[in-house]
Amino acid sequence: MTEINLSTEEKIKAAARTIFHKKGYAGTRTRDIAEEAGINLALLNYYFRSKEKLFGIIMTETMTAFFQNLTVILNDEKSSLDQKVEQIASGYIDLISREPAIPTFIMSEIRNNPAGLLEKLPFKKLLTQSVFLKQFNTAVQEGRISEPSPIQFLMNLIGLIVFPFIAKPLLKAIGDLDETQFQNLMQQRKKLIPQWISDMTKA
Amino acid sequence: MTEINLSTEEKIKAAARTIFHKKGYAGTRTRDIAEEAGINLALLNYYFRSKEKLFGIIMTETMTAFFQNLTVILNDEKSSLDQKVEQIASGYIDLISREPAIPTFIMSEIRNNPAGLLEKLPFKKLLTQSVFLKQFNTAVQEGRISEPSPIQFLMNLIGLIVFPFIAKPLLKAIGDLDETQFQNLMQQRKKLIPQWISDMTKA
């Protein structure tokens, strides 16, 4: 992470990402972003016009980046269903371990669907036009898996991956875990989740 | 819901619950709470001194109420492990269907652990001193279930229940679901989740 020698615009965006991700839109003050970026408050408005516009950029970029991996993996012609599950579990556990604030950020800020973001991004295509869906339906027809619906399947997979990170403060308290122990559990889940998903869908 | 004939104090608390749950602490304006309660802004401070104090009350009550069921079920001497799973799934899917804003509210607002709330509430006892834990360990020893740890088991159970509600706007977009279809999927999960949990833990 070379946070030095970035353009001013990139420094502001990087700082905005950090603060917005941690505190959400309403909880963030533009002054905090400016301070984090090591620049003056006026520069923020010079480059991005307003807090709202800057947030819109960060939000869109964050969502796009976060679902990029998923889209690519779900549409890989060469990998099997099982391999897709493994790649998604492993890839997202690593990604969220590096950027732990993102899931809660997305879930919180999507609540009131700001600026119709859900309509702007290609969410409908994500499942309906995917190689994954074809493979899933084929596997059901051939009796290899028994699952009520692909959306339930996806809910379970993503939920098993993402939920522990969203509920991390609670789970650390309930399980009396320190940060290292929590991370170890998450690493174990890279292998466990594919097994569980397989067990859940065995015909 | 008799929202009429409540005491003024209760009207304010009810309004505060609604707004805080939907918008979070930072996104809520005390003026909105006053309007929702049908009273004047000054009365809010008369009864609760400050926005922060009012929020603390709502937060504590919300968390306590939300984990009440779980605590009771996990400590029932008479029910088996399987029965506990069924009761938790069924109870929480109904509860969250009635109060859909609560999970995201808790996950968002717990981020910075306001006022050490996690230490104040009895989360450590929730698992460590539970009948559930004894039953779980016994089942592992007797070879009836194979599961890395009780905390993983709880993560999975709670995650399978709660995550779809947290990710609801995304899942509705991805699956092209309307509200009724989404609710139907959640109702199906009352029966599916206990089956899945059973499949995942079969030795």
Place this chain on the structure above:
DNA sequence: GTCTATAGGGGGATAGAC
């Protein structure tokens, strides 16, 4: 492009009449 200074408005909290 980057800064200082400040305008402008919103929101939490209070004073004081009733």
Place this chain on the structure above:
DNA sequence: GTCTATCCCCCTATAGAC
């Protein structure tokens, strides 16, 4: 207890010098 009016701080955004 409940209201109206108002204070005052904080935050976003801009003007204008360099």
